[in-house]
Amino acid sequence: MHNGYRGVTRGLALDLGSSRTRAWIPGLGVVTDAESGGDPEGGTGHGRPVRRGRIADPESCGRMLSRLADTALGADRGETLIVLSHPVLAGPEHRAEVRELLAALGPTSIIVLDSARAAAAYAGPQDGGPLLVVDIGAELTEVTLLVDGMVRDARQAETGLSDLGPAEPATAVVRTALDMIMEMWRQDRHGAVLGALRKGPLLTGGGALRPDITNRIAVRLGVPVRLADDPATTVVRGAGLILGSALRAAGAAPALPGQVR
DSSP, X not given: OGGGGTTOOEEEEEEEOSSEEEEEETTTEEEEEEETTSOTTSOOOSSOSEETTEESOHHHHHHHHHHHHHHHHOSOOTTEEEEEEEOTTOOHHHHXXXXXXXXXXXXXEXXXXXXXXXXXXXXXXXXXXXXXXXXXXXXXXXXXXXXXXEEEEEEEESOOGGGSOTTOOTHHHHHHHHHHHHHHHHHOSSXXXXXXXXXXXXXXXXXGGOHHHHHHHHHHHTSOOEEOSXXXXXXXXXXXXXXXXXXXXXXXXXXXXXXXX
């Protein structure tokens, strides 16, 4: 799919979340992990450009993306490729708005893909079989069934870690994720969900950093769960791998660590 990216020599991968925005650069890895609406150095802003996985303030979102692109790519964005992930069940309006905001940055090419496939690219098994991705974020929980790298089924709930009180147990978030998994299982006629559960679901997002969540899901399902080395950055790292593959296919020389071209 990368034939259309010939001529690009640099790139930037982005995970635009409701709570945090993360950026990845070839040769450097994750270079930004800041509050959404804040500046690339980690400062806070006055607005929340993304709420419940959707762009709530396009103008603020555009400014934030522009700051990130300036830092990562410089003022000249020619011969660049930007890869951005979005929630699996983001509608066509959201995806079109994201593309419009990215196009305004002036890159040569854009890839917009769902977060489940990005996570699988980084932390999923490479056997092509069924994989269940459970993404527990600040304001969204998504469960996605991938088969041969494609979305077969998906569920989404506007419930996340930010809905929990300071001392509140994660019972509601765990129940939400389990309910979506069981609903998907009941409606599966091909056994793909069972096959994915036998492998163990891949848990991503901030919720995967909490043992009280991961342990409860594992116990309730009766299977081990898969965790990447840093679950909160699984999606942007996967987007970065897809970006790197596209740059190699385009003939771009990889950037050296510590070098931003």
